[in-house]
Amino acid sequence: xxxxxxxxxxxxxxxxxxxxxxxxxxxxxxxxxxxxxxxxxxxxxxxxxxxxxxxxxxxxxxxxxxxxxxxxxxxxxxxxxxxxxxxxxxxxxxxxxxxxxxxxxxxxxxxxxxxxxxxxxxxxxxxxxxxxxxxxxxxxxxxxxxxxxxxxxxxxxxxxxxxxxxxxxxxxxxxxxxxxxxxxxxxxxxxxxxxxxxxxxxxxxxxxxxxxxxxxxxxxxxxxxxxxxxxxxxxxxxxxxxxxxxxxxxxxxxxxxxxxxxxxxxxxxxxxxxxxxxxxxxxxxxxxxxxxxxxxxxxxxxxxxxxxxxxxxxxxxxxxxxxxxxxxxxxxxxxxxxxxxxxxxxxxxxxxxxxxxxxxxxxxxxxxxxxxxxxxxxxxxxxxxxxxxxxxxxxxxxxxxxxxxxxxxxxxxxxxxxxxxxxxxxxxxxxxxxxxxxxxxxxxxxxxxxxxxxxxxxxxxxxxxxxxxxxxxxxxxxxxxxxxxxxxxxxxxxxxxxxxxxxxxxxxxxxxx
RNA sequence: GGCCCCAUGGUCUAGCGGUUAGGACGUUGGCCUCUCACGCCGAAAUCCCGGGUUCAAGUCCCGGUGGGGUCACCA
Numbered sequence: 014x015x016x017x018x019x020x021x022x023x024x025x026x027x028x029x030x031x032x033x034x035x036x037x038x039x040x041x042x043x044x045x046x047x048x049x050x051x052x053x054x055x056x057x058x059x060x061x062x063x064x065x066x067x068x069x070x071x072x073x074x075x076x077x078x079x080x081x082x083x084x085x086x087x088x089x090x091x092x093x094x095x096x097x098x099x100x101x102x103x104x105x106x107x108x109x110x111x112x113x114x115x116x117x118x119x120x121x122x123x124x125x126x127x128x129x130x131x132x133x134x135x136x137x138x139x140x141x142x143x144x145x146x147x148x149x150x151x152x153x154x155x156x157x158x159x160x161x162x163x164x165x166x167x168x169x170x171x172x173x174x175x176x177x178x179x180x181x182x183x184x185x186x187x188x189x190x191x192x193x194x195x196x197x198x199x200x201x202x203x204x205x206x207x208x209x210x211x212x213x214x215x216x217x218x219x220x221x222x223x224x225x226x227x228x229x230x231x232x233x234x235x236x237x238x239x240x241x242x243x244x245x246x247x248x249x250x251x252x253x254x255x256x257x258x259x260x261x262x263x264x265x266x267x268x269x270x271x272x273x274x275x276x277x278x279x280x281x282x283x284x285x286x287x288x289x290x291x292x293x294x295x296x297x298x299x300x301x302x303x304x305x306x307x308x309x310x311x312x313x314x315x316x317x318x319x320x321x322x323x324x325x326x327x328x329x330x331x332x333x334x335x336x337x338x339x340x341x342x343x344x345x346x347x348x349x350x351x352x353x354x355x356x357x358x359x360x361x362x363x364x365x366x367x368x369x370x371x372x373x374x375x376x377x378x379x380x381x382x383x384x385x386x387x388x389x390x391x392x393x394x395x396x397x398x399x400x401x402x403x404x405x406x407x408x409x410x411x412x413x414x415x416x417x418x419x420x421x422x423x424x425x426x427x428x429x430x431x432x433x434x435x436x437x438x439x440x441x442x443x444x445x446x447x448x449x450x451x452x453x454x455x456x457x458x459x460x461x462x463x464x465x466x467x468x469x470x471x472x473x474x475x476x477x478x479x480x481x482x483x484x485x486x487x488x489x490x491x492x493x494x495x496x497x498x499x500x501x502x503x504x505x506x507x508x509x510x511x512x513x514x515x516x517x518x519x520x521x522x523x524x525x526x
Numbered sequence: 527g528g529c530c531c532c533a534u535g536g537u538c539u540a541g542c543g544g545u546u547a548g549g550a551c552g553u554u555g556g557c558c559u560c561u562c563a564c565g566c567c568g569a570a571a572u573c574c575c576g577g578g579u580u581c582a583a584g585u586c587c588c589g590g591u592g593g594g595g596u597c598a599c600c601a
Contacts, residue, residue, distance in 0.1 A: 261596080
């Protein structure tokens with residue numbers, strides 16, 4: 014097999030002097046982001062995307078969007094569409110991807126299954142991988158035993174690797190027995206790779222690496238296999254991703270070696286954090302890109318803010334454009350620590366950026382986004398039967414705008430008969446959590462929300478009337494509003510999520526009743 | 527718990543052996559002003575700890591501590 018594919022005219026950027034090259038790897042670079050379409054488009058994807066995009070633009074390379082939809086359980090086409098929409102909104106345009114195509118497609122992993130199977134066959138043949146016939150039950154039992162024994166290494170015990178002969182393995186597979194294919198990690202020694210952001214070699218002893226499943230029993234590849242095969246076939250020269258991947262990089266390196274391919278250069282960026290320093294999560298912080306879009310941040314503000322989370326121009330300027338970031342970009346200017354995503358600072362910058370707009374530009378933004386005709390009409394449908402004068406329309410529909418609400422004026426209404434404060438808080442949290450897990454309700458369409466909510470009532474023991482009243486108060490801070498589910502749909506998932514959490518916080522600060 | 531990563535005010539960062547440790551958000555005092563906001567001026571607040579290297583350490587090395595990640599037929 015040939016070495017890593019190099020784009021035409023590619024050259025290796027080496028520093029003539031001593032030490033590491035100023036720009037490692039093959040130039041111009043081909044980089045990618047590979048989001049999994051399993052939920053709302055995440056700011057973490059945008060964050061990693063920004064650095065990939067900037068690096069590609071800096072050196073005249075290509076920025077590729079690849080959809081990693083190998084999880085049949087969780088991947089949805091609507092999520093994929095949302096990712097594309099969100100990245101487009103931010104202006105992180107890709108050169109190759111599932112929508113625009115490109116020379117190394119297809120760019121959706123579910124359309125590349127044959128490729129993965131063929132490559133797995135190669136590994137099986139070369140002895141770098143083996144079939145595993147262990148059942149879920151056995152795997153669970155092994156894990157439980159390891160946990161109980163407080164074993165320092167958790168992971169597969171290598172049962173099929175040791176006990177199933179090559180002939181047996183092939184025969185059982187031919188007979189149609191369900192199995193996975195695992196990577197055969199070498200027994201002694203270690204595997205290391207150079208992290209070009211940290212400018213350091215990171216090593217892992219083979220004993221600490223699990224025999225990773227490469228091909229699931231449903232015939233779909235896992236991330237590790239698909240990622241390596243695709244990065245190679247797509248000519249990816251630099252893998253710029255989050256540091257949650259550091260521990261699996263040795264598996265990837267071993268795969269490159271098994272295939273006889275040259276591995277790309279790795280850069281692992283720090284993970285975005287909540288205020289409490291845990292990994293950014295929607296429980297504690299808005300993480301959907303749509304949240305930032307729908308609550309009215311300018312893409313340039315968000316991009317600039319994310320850029321400063323790890324990158325700096327090198328002087329005191331921190332307000333800069335993506336083009337300025339490209340002009341000044343250098344890996345030595347990128348910090349490896351995981352930064353806290355502080356919404357207060359984003360808000361301050363957003364305020365400053367809005368003030369810097371001309372009135373005409375501000376007007377255009379408001380008309381296009383806040384008062385977009387479709388959105389306004391959807392609200393007018395509900396305002397029409399309820400207002401007496403045109404001038405009352407705006408105050409009436411005001412619940413659909415803005416972020417957090419003040420619940421102090423309706424404090425007394427929140428005391429539902431027979432429901433304690435804690436029970437009220439609990440039901441709000443349960444509801445918010447359950448809605449994320451429901452594939453229908455997640456779409457936030459009125460009918461789906463209603464069906465879900467009625468079902469939720471049955472499960473939780475709350476009457477529809479009392480729960481719906483509570484939700485109306487949470488979402489609008491009013492006792493009178495359009496039908497609840499229309500209201501929620503129009504306000505949108507992110508605004509509702511924000512307000513539900515806002516009410517929980519408000520109630521927690523109240524004395525028990 | 528094993529392994530791995532990270533470490534400058536509360537937060538994001540500048541610093542790349544010698545600085546009164548700079549900027550921004552936040553907090554706070556004041557000015558401006560019909561209110562608020564903006565704007566302007568000021569203040570408090572940081573090099574995690576311990577060794578080592580060096581004439582000299584926030585800066586280099588080691589250890590500790592703390593935080594984070596990861597240990598799935600999820601990515």
